[in-house]
Amino acid sequence: MRPTKQDLIPGTEARGTSPRAISDGFDPARLTQARRLAEMTKKDVAAALGVTSAAVGQYETGASRPRPELIPRLSETLGVPNTFFLAGRPANRLDTSMAHFRSLRSTPKSQRERALAFAEQVWELTYALELRIQLPLVDLPGFAGGEVHPGVDMPTDPARAARELRRHWGLGDGPVTHLVRRMESHGIVSVMPPSADPSAASVDAFSTRAARPLVILTANRADDIYRHRFTAAHELGHLVLHGDATGDSRQEKEADAFAAEFLTPRDSILPLLPKRMDLARLAELSRTWGVSTHSLVYRCRELGLISDATASRTYQRLRALTGQLGFTPESVSNYPAETPTLLRQAFELATEEAGLSVARLAHELAWTPERVRELLGVHEQRPVLRLVQ
Structure with missing residues (x-):
């Protein structure tokens, strides 16, 4: 039976993805993902569709499917293409037991769920790129999915584990330069959500061990390069x-x-x-080692060089110097090697070698082209027409 004119979705007729076809092949998990990305409740979605919250719950459990006429409205409500809801695309479902949130207790459940849905999409994008480009092998002792066997068992003591990883990566005993770039070179996918993405503001950094290791470095720490680096090392610790x-x-x-x-x-x-x-000495060490002066004061107290009282007085002095030369946070944007580039570079290579494009990725992932560009950090390439009055 041919679909009626009302069944067809503009731009998808050739693929036969009518609302009826999408309803028949509806993937409940995709609705959950899209709803969490939009940070909407089932009640919110139900109100937009004109159905009950229980009905939306049944859509998400697979107990029932949305009627064909609801598909376009569902897509518009959640800001995804109609084909987003079709089953059959590779996916990797995450839950809070698979991710480490730096501020778990203070992060509302809806924001954690949105961050996990974001991580799921990063996994899907990574998977699509890996079909075309071999990413760096996962060389991370302690990580169950590592592709390079370390030949040793990682210590459970944090300090010993850190020293062992430095040894394994050949970092020597000095400062760790280009931390994020080094993590990526050892197969750890690192991402900073665009500042406009709610994940960037609502959730602190987190990491997940699902399949390939993934670290999300949120923009709320990008105004301070030292805090950004410590956060990256903190998430690295979780992975190990x-x-x-x-x-x-x-x-x-x-x-x-x-x-x-x-x-x-x-x-x-x-x-x-x-x-x-x-x-002055602390500020000098801060620049050399790529850590904050506050972190160095804590290190002094931790190693028994100063008392708690001295540390407290020093923190007060540092607060008074905030904004002064040498004590002002610097943006991550001034340090390109601390900004994730792995996925963007993989896309650029796939474009050169395999003819990949944003439009093709968007079609495969059933995302909007804008969403693909956001996660890749790729800007629109078309020239802008400017009219002179």
Whole structure:
């Protein structure tokens, strides 16, 4: 039976993806993903469709399917193409047990779910690119899905694990330069959501061990390069140390301890730290080692060089110097090697070698072209027509 004119979706008739066909091949998980990305409740979606919340719940569990006439309205409500809801595309479902959130307890459930849906889309984009381009092999001891066997078992102690990873990656005993770029070169997909994306503002950085390791570095820390680097090292610690995400304070403390030792190894930094608080010396070490002065003060206290009272007074002095030369946070945008580029470079290579385009990726993923550009960090290439009056 041929679809009627009312069944057809503009631009999809050739593929036979009428509302009826989409209803017949409806993927419940896609509705859940789209709803979470839009940060909408089932009640919100139900109101837009003119159905009950229970009906939307049944759509998401697969107990029933939305009627064909609801498909275009559902797509418009959630900001996705109609074909987004078709089953059959590769997917990787994530839940909170598979991800480490730096601020789990203070992050509302809806925002965590949105961040996980974002990570699912990053996985889908990565998968599509890997069909064409071989990404760097996952070389991460302690990560179950690693593609390069380290030949050693990683210690469970955070500081020892950090030293072992430095050794395995050949980083020596000095400062770690270009941290994010190094992580990507060892197969860790790193992404910074566009600042306009709600994930960038609502959720702190997080990581997931599903399939290929993924680190989301959110823009709310991009105004401070040192905080950004510590966050990246913190998430790296989770990937190495924690197979299961419990979200407890112990895991967060362990990831912090890993990050501190990874960025400033005890045996290297201890002889350099002042035994009396010298802010000029701390500022110099901060620039050399790529960590904040606050982090160095904490390191001094942690290594027993100063007392808690001295650390507290030093933090007060640092707060008073905020905004002064040498004590002003610098934007990540000034440090290209600390900005993720792996997926964009993979896309550019696939464009050159395999004729890939944004439009083709959008078609395969059933996303809008704008969404593909957002996640790749690729800007519109068409020239802009400017009319002179």
